[in-house]
Amino acid sequence: MKTVRMFAFLALLVVLVMTMTACVAPATTTTAPAAGAEVAATEAAPAADAQAPVKKDKYLIGMSQANKGEPWRQAMNDQIAAAAAAHPEFEVVFADAAQNNAKQVADVENFIQQGIDLLIISPNEAAPLTDVVAKAYDKGIPVIVLDRKVNGDKYTMWIGADNQLIGQKAGEYIATWCKDQGHTPCNVIEIRGLEGATPAKERGDGFRAGIAGNPDVTIIASQNADWLREKAIPVSQAMFQANPVVDVVYAHNDPMGEAAIISAENAKIDLSKIAFVGIDALPTPDGGIKSVMDGKLTVTYVYPTGGAQAIDWAAKILEAGEKPPATVVLETEEVTKDNAAELYQKYGGK
């Protein structure tokens, strides 16, 4: 009887999986439908960037994401999908590695197997992904690397933002703000992102370089909250408790900045006296631009995902045969109450 029960359970499981694969839209599954004629064409292509493009009517693009669970990366995927919608000849398939390097290597191998025409990848970590990216590149598949980097130079181009520059701009804003407000000294508490991820280090270093212009600005406390709003609430609460005079909260990303606002409200601190700085400025309902519009965060900085740019360059590479620059550094934008509404529209916020 136990065996019968087990088989019944397994059968139910198989039926469930089949129903789900049938129902889920192709763009979000890791298994792409048959590539068909394009497979032959890709294997015949030489391993060079500049080549007379063989104009096809359908291109298969594989997007390997490091961790879809992070809102910023979900936004990257959404922006790629939105940009690809304007190119009916592009079909983009997404794979998610959920922070697992080995899975991401398997994802890319899978894409190569399926005969993709171009690979977009945001690698979880540089060293583990370098080899498989080089393999794709050597096979003649153009590779666009987004945000995080791989080692070596076996890829077509890298698109990303400059965290050091963003941190510096935030620092310069605060240096000016403190001077305008006449705070001497100007007390800053810093809520950092995950230590060990280069963005946290760069945003921190850049900020310190930016505030150097105003000697009254001092960072009186600095704690790590792993980019998470829920972690940043008790962390910022303790910082407010230990430091009665706080003029500026510098959070390495918007969720942590929002957490500091919640803590300040709970501690009955006058919010209007404090400058809350965030980074990321996602155009989502829970993102930084909306927060600035609602008068919560004082300022935030756009940390562009590069998703739309990746599709633009994919079109140029595949259809116009252009040889792209090796590095494209994306600009950031400062989001304040003055321009928040306009930027929300610009980045496609609903």
Place this chain on the structure above:
Amino acid sequence: MGQTTVVQPTQESSRLSKFWIFILRFQSYFGLIAILVLSAMLSPVRNGHNIFLDPNNLLNIVRFASENGIIAIGMTLVILIGGIDLSVGAVLALSAVGAASFMMRNGLGTLPTIFLVLSLGSLCGLTNGLIITRFSIQAFIVTLAMLTIARGIASLWSGGYAIPLAFGDAPGVAPASFKMLFAGSFTVGGVDIPVQIFYFIGVGLIAGMFLKRTAFGRHVYAVGGNETASRLSGVNVNRVKTIVFTISGLLAGLAALLHAALVNQGSHIDGNGYELNAIAAVVIGGTSLAGGVGTIVGSMVGALILSILDNILGLRNIPSEYQMILKGVLIVAAVLLQRQRR
């Protein structure tokens, strides 16, 4: 395994042993006193005012212990019957997304939302319990599966971003009563007491009495102590297990209501690692992972100890890595001390 045996000491060491046995019996309480004293001593002092002992700070400690504490109470019951529930963090996230979705997207009021969210949490727990008992699969595996399934559903439901909660009386926003009910404060004698504390203590009292005073409570200890013997004694082991896992899910749902009201959003990535924090609180509180031994109050004290740790390290501006190391050391120390009791 299950009975605490008091070893009869020899004449010479009798007084010392008795003292040691007394300490061990109330290990979690003494641990709490020890960490309170240490923190008060290490606390930064401003204008002769000890920051750690400031009433607001102490209230904050209990407030931030409440969410984990409520989940830990459910986890205590699960561990008492010899099981484990790895899905609580994910169920919290799913319930929080649900709460935000019901109020912001579906325009439901506070009471319907509470009912639906608690039902959702209970349903997840019930599913865990049923699969564990009907298919005889280990709790570890079933709750691990529920963890990933719940996160997946939460992600689909929210659409990939955190659903923000705006409170007010206008249509299209969540009712202000929800915020007041789960993240407000109650003024008692001039002191603002955060409501989370009432839920924490309330759930603790109910669960404690449940365990100590009802037949069901005795069955819980019996199943954890010796499952075969209890089954032979006529206890419906499957029913006890299913109910316990349902309660665990229910309490995760309650914690989700507190969580959503605090962070003003329902996010599918929230609650990550909450199951481990709950297990840490339970273990530090003196409950044995083998089952059959432990108290609700112990777990509540464990949750408080963890919250104090967070707090004093934050006040002293010490990097969170040290907190992680200390947490691990505390857990092992608690288990070692507990083993001495046998």
